[in-house]
Amino acid sequence: MNLKNLTKKLAKQLFEYKPEESYDFSINNNKDNKNQSIQLADNTVKYEKDRKNQTIYTSLTINKENIQSIFNTLINSDIIIRDFILNARGKQYSAFLLYIDGMVNVNAINDFVLESLMLRNKANTYDGKEERIIHETTTNNITVRKIKKFDLSEYIYNSLIPENSVKKCTKFEDIISGVNSGNCALFIDTINIAFDIDVKGFNQRSIEAPNNEVIIKGSQESFVENIRTNTSQIRRVINNENLIIENLTVGEISKTKCAICYMQNITNEDLVSEVKFRINNLSIDTLLSSGQLEQLIEDNSRFGIPQILSTERPDKCAKHLMQGRVVVLVNGTPYGLIMPATFVDYMSSPEDTNIKPIFSNFLKLLRFIALIITLLLPGGYVAITSFHQEILPTELLFSILAARQYVPFPIIVEIVTMELSFELIREAGLRVPSPVGPTIGIVGALILGEAAVNANIVSPILIIVVAITAISSFAIPDYSFSFHVRIYRFFFIVLGFMAGFLGLGFGIFAYILIMCSLKSFGVPYTVPYVPSSSTRGHGYLVSPIWKQDTRADYLGPKKEKSQDKISMKWKYENK
Amino acid sequence: MNSIKLGNFEAIAIIVTITITHSILTLPKSIMVPVDSAALLNLIYVSILALFLSIIIYKLLNNFPGLDIIDISEFLGGKILQRIVGLLFLIYVLFVSSVLLRTFAHCLKIVYYPMTDLIFILAIFAVSIPISCTLSSETIFKANLIIIPVVLLGIVFLFIANTKYFNFENIYPLFGNGINATFIKGASNIFAFGGITVLYLLPPILKDKMQFKKVSILSTVLSSIYFILTIATILFMFSSVSFTNELMPLYSSVRYIEFGTFFQRLDSVFLLTWILAFFCYLGISFRFCTSIYKKITNIKSNKIISYPLTLLVLGLSLLPKDESITSFLEGTVYRYIFLIFSIGISLLILVLAYLKKKAKTIKE
Numbered sequence: 001m002n003l004k005n006l007t008k009k010l011a012k013q014l015f016e017y018k019p020e021e022s023y024d025f026s027i028n029n030n031k032d033n034k035n036q037s038i039q040l041a042d043n044t045v046k047y048e049k050d051r052k053n054q055t056i057y058t059s060l061t062i063n064k065e066n067i068q069s070i071f072n073t074l075i076n077s078d079i080i081i082r083d084f085i086l087n088a089r090g091k092q093y094s095a096f097l098l099y100i101d102g103m104v105n106v107n108a109i110n111d112f113v114l115e116s117l118m119l120r121n122k123a124n125t126y127d128g129k130e131e132r133i134i135h136e137t138t139t140n141n142i143t144v145r146k147i148k149k150f151d152l153s154e155y156i157y158n159s160l161i162p163e164n165s166v167k168k169c170t171k172f173e174d175i176i177s178g179v180n181s182g183n184c185a186l187f188i189d190t191i192n193i194a195f196d197i198d199v200k201g202f203n204q205r206s207i208e209a210p211n212n213e214v215i216i217k218g219s220q221e222s223f224v225e226n227i228r229t230n231t232s233q234i235r236r237v238i239n240n241e242n243l244i245i246e247n248l249t250v251g252e253i254s255k256t257k258c259a260i261c262y263m264q265n266i267t268n269e270d271l272v273s274e275v276k277f278r279i280n281n282l283s284i285d286t287l288l289s290s291g292q293l294e295q296l297i298e299d300n301s302r303f304g305i306p307q308i309l310s311t312e313r314p315d316k317c318a319k320h321l322m323q324g325r326v327v328v329l330v331n332g333t334p335y336g337l338i339m340p341a342t343f344v345d346y347m348s349s350p351e352d353t354n355i356k357p358i359f360s361n362f363l364k365l366l367r368f369i370a371l372i373i374t375l376l377l378p379g380g381y382v383a384i385t386s387f388h389q390e391i392l393p394t395e396l397l398f399s400i401l402a403a404r405q406y407v408p409f410p411i412i413v414e415i416v417t418m419e420l421s422f423e424l425i426r427e428a429g430l431r432v433p434s435p436v437g438p439t440i441g442i443v444g445a446l447i448l449g450e451a452a453v454n455a456n457i458v459s460p461i462l463i464i465v466v467a468i469t470a471i472s473s474f475a476i477p478d479y480s481f482s483f484h485v486r487i488y489r490f491f492f493i494v495l496g497f498m499a500g501f502l503g504l505g506f507g508i509f510a511y512i513l514i515m516c517s518l519k520s521f522g523v524p525y526t527v528p529y530v531p532s533s534s535t536r537g538h539g540y541l542v543s544p545i546w547k548q549d550t551r552a553d554y555l556g557p558k559k560e561k562s563q564d565k566i567s568m569k570w571k572y573e574n575k
Numbered sequence: 576m577n578s579i580k581l582g583n584f585e586a587i588a589i590i591v592t593i594t595i596t597h598s599i600l601t602l603p604k605s606i607m608v609p610v611d612s613a614a615l616l617n618l619i620y621v622s623i624l625a626l627f628l629s630i631i632i633y634k635l636l637n638n639f640p641g642l643d644i645i646d647i648s649e650f651l652g653g654k655i656l657q658r659i660v661g662l663l664f665l666i667y668v669l670f671v672s673s674v675l676l677r678t679f680a681h682c683l684k685i686v687y688y689p690m691t692d693l694i695f696i697l698a699i700f701a702v703s704i705p706i707s708c709t710l711s712s713e714t715i716f717k718a719n720l721i722i723i724p725v726v727l728l729g730i731v732f733l734f735i736a737n738t739k740y741f742n743f744e745n746i747y748p749l750f751g752n753g754i755n756a757t758f759i760k761g762a763s764n765i766f767a768f769g770g771i772t773v774l775y776l777l778p779p780i781l782k783d784k785m786q787f788k789k790v791s792i793l794s795t796v797l798s799s800i801y802f803i804l805t806i807a808t809i810l811f812m813f814s815s816v817s818f819t820n821e822l823m824p825l826y827s828s829v830r831y832i833e834f835g836t837f838f839q840r841l842d843s844v845f846l847l848t849w850i851l852a853f854f855c856y857l858g859i860s861f862r863f864c865t866s867i868y869k870k871i872t873n874i875k876s877n878k879i880i881s882y883p884l885t886l887l888v889l890g891l892s893l894l895p896k897d898e899s900i901t902s903f904l905e906g907t908v909y910r911y912i913f914l915i916f917s918i919g920i921s922l923l924i925l926v927l928a929y930l931k932k933k934a935k936t937i938k939e
Contacts, residue, residue, distance in 0.1 A: 505850035
């Protein structure tokens with residue numbers, strides 16, 4: 001290479017323009033642009049709303065253009081518009097079918113919509129008189145005839161669509177809502193009515209055994225994501241025409257279907273109205289789950305204590321419906337919300353009524369002890385070891401002191417570290433793929449615990465305290481209720497460390513105050529004890545089934561008696 | 576406060592709470608020292624007097640259904656008397672609360688927190704007051720109804736668990752320091768039933784106004800039973816010489832409870848229940864304080880006033896220089912304030928109001 005070329009190459013490398021190689025993308029967050037885009041979005045929303053509110057035109061072309069614009073068919077790949085020629089009474093009409101691919105049952109469309117409309121058959125080729133005489137009377141040689149003129153939409157509705165659920169719609173809004181939920185829409189030239197035909201056919205999960213509310217004696221069915229399957233499950237248990245299932249939609253954009261279920265002859269009307277009032281007055285864009293709805297309609301969300309029961313069991317919902325409560329189901333969520341709920345409900349398991357009272361009461365007492373342990377054991381341990389050592393027998397005190405001898409941290413650091421580690425293991429165990437879950441548990445609980453003790457980071461007695469607390473937290477039947485107890489225990493740890501039993505006393509007092517201040521849809525959280533009401537069959541302990549002859553008076557049911565005073569007539573009345 | 580509606584149990588629990596709070600401190604000593612071994616006899620006598628007093632209060636208040644003493648004083652002497660009586664009640668409740676707070680905090684310091692500053696203990700109690708006042712109106716009364724049965728069961732347990740240490744000869748001589756000391760001078764021991772003062776403020780907040788009689792009688796009977804159990808435990812366990820030296824005689828009796836070699840010191844658990852009762856007492860006192868304040872000043876919400884009142888009580892409880900002053904305030908001053916204010920002035924107002932009403936009726 002000669003010098004000239006070398007110099008040229010060097011100069012080129014030095015002075016030649018090189019485009020930026022690194023790729024940088026950032027969302028424009030400029031305030032002016034933001035305001036502009038917000039205004040644009042607002043205008044678009046308004047325009048969309050106006051367009052949806054429009055009534056259906058007689059011109060098929062205009063309707064089609066409208067639909068294409070609303071659904072953005074040029075870029076939306078799963079919106080299908082199928083044009084065809086409809087045969088009716090020997091005449092032919094242009095028509096199109098609109099549906100979303102993947103949400104409809106294709107066979108139903110082919111066999112019961114397209115075939116009956118397109119193919120020439122006896123029904124659509126019948127060329128009778130256009131005017132039908134409905135009624136005819138002759139008085140004084142004058143014949144009076146009542147004639148019904150031919151109506152194409154009526155004819156199609158009555159004779160050409162052999163589907164069980166077909167609605168006539170006059171507004172685009174109704175049609176769009178139907179199509180979005182899996183129906184298909186039929187538009188026909190010359191008529192200003194479109195048909196919303198129920199041909200839903202998306203794949204859904206089959207009914208399985210409950211995952212989170214496992215019981216031994218009792219139903220093994222749980223809710224699924226489809227709201228209609230869930231309502232049918234409740235109806236199958238209750239078997240009564242007084243079960244009302246009202247449908248509501250929540251969410252400006254998502255239009256999520258919610259079902260409010262209650263027993264017409266049992267549930268207090270004010271309670272039903274209140275539930276409907278709260279759900280109807282939600283101004284949100286999207287509702288994706290029952291958990292979101294729970295947060296939106298509960299009385300007080302300041303303290304994290306749940307006030308609405310959430311269950312995946314249809315039998316539990318049915319049981320509460322029969323007591324006079326309201327159940328709300330949300331489409332897309334395999335959980336039902338039961339309201340109102342009290343402290344006693346959160347400590348009850350669906351199995352309690354399926355086993356003998358003596359067994360269920362034993363379990364309920366165990367659960368109550370578990371609640372106290374979860375809430376107070378770590379805080380109590382800190383309080384006792386820091387301030388009230390005299391409560392411990394001398395031998396136990398010596399063994400605790402000996403175990404803590406080589407631990408360099410103060411007790412608060414030790415226990416908070418361990419409790420946080422446990423929460424970490426629990427969270428990691430939930431999030432990892434299921435085959436790895438047990439491994440996390442083994443690694444966390446056994447290996448780390450053992451290693452931490454051997455390394456003198458924590459004392460063995462503390463491992464026992466944390467383990468008992470963890471096991472107790474699992475014994476609380478309701479997940480949300482258990483969760484709040486897990487959070488509150490950290491406050492008790494801090495209070496116990498700050499002021500021993502005085503701090504714990506403060507915490508217990510504040511906790512009881514909070515519990516007493518809560519109401520769930522007008523029902524105090526601590527009923528039937530405070531304020532006191534009849535506990536016959538509704539107290540913390542389970543009464544024998546023959547004693548459960550009244551419904552809880554705090555629910556204000558229309559029908560107070562749930563069974564005869566003497567329910568076992570075979571035993572007492574025949575003698 | 577008038578928006579609150581209490582059931583019978585909640586109302587009874589209020590009066591019992593006040594009795595319990597006094598009894599866990601130096602009150603048993605104040606009752607027992609002047610009458611010595613006749614304490615139990617004196618207490619039965621005083622309980623009968625308290626029952627009569629509560630019936631008289633009920634009878635007088637019954638002439639003005641649904642009105643408390645502050646409303647009645649307005650009827651008697653207009654807005655001025657209403658404000659004076661309201662202020663007197665406010666001062667009475669604040670005084671008793673601050674004295675009890677100081678005494679209890681001091682006892683806790685001696686027993687468990689010798690290294691802790693008194694103000695820290697006082698502050699923990701003080702923090703609970705605004706919490707109970709800012710939550711919904713009936714909350715503190717509901718919480719009290721949950722806590723008080725536990726404390727009552729505790730005292731029954733204490734009595735049963737200590738029976739093996741009882742020396743029943745401690746009740747001799749039966750009349751202690753003499754019949755005069757037991758029944759004439761000893762009548763002033765009625766101050767132990769300080770909770771009766773609440774009866775004057777109860778009628779407007781009762782859910783069922785017709786049950787006021789039941790509430791008055793039952794609360795006094797329950798307080799009497801509680802006191803008899805407490806005094807009997809202390810009297811049967813300690814000789815008169817030893818209980819005069821005890822700061823908290825009831826606490827001293829708890830220390831004797833033991834089951835086998837494992838459960839030897841349950842005093843902390845008892846103290847925990849008493850701490851809860853004391854939190855309830857403060858909450859209830861302040862609920863009444865704020866409502867009285869609201870009534871005499873016509874402020875819209877009584878929640879915000881709980882903060883300055885809390886600071887006031889905290890300041891008042893820090894005022895006594897040493898515990899002898901607190902002890903004097905609790906044992907002697909409180910005794911006479913109760914006799915003058917709760918029995919003397921309050922009853923006089925009710926009697927005069929009754930006479931005015933009668934005269935008005937005759938005139939019409």
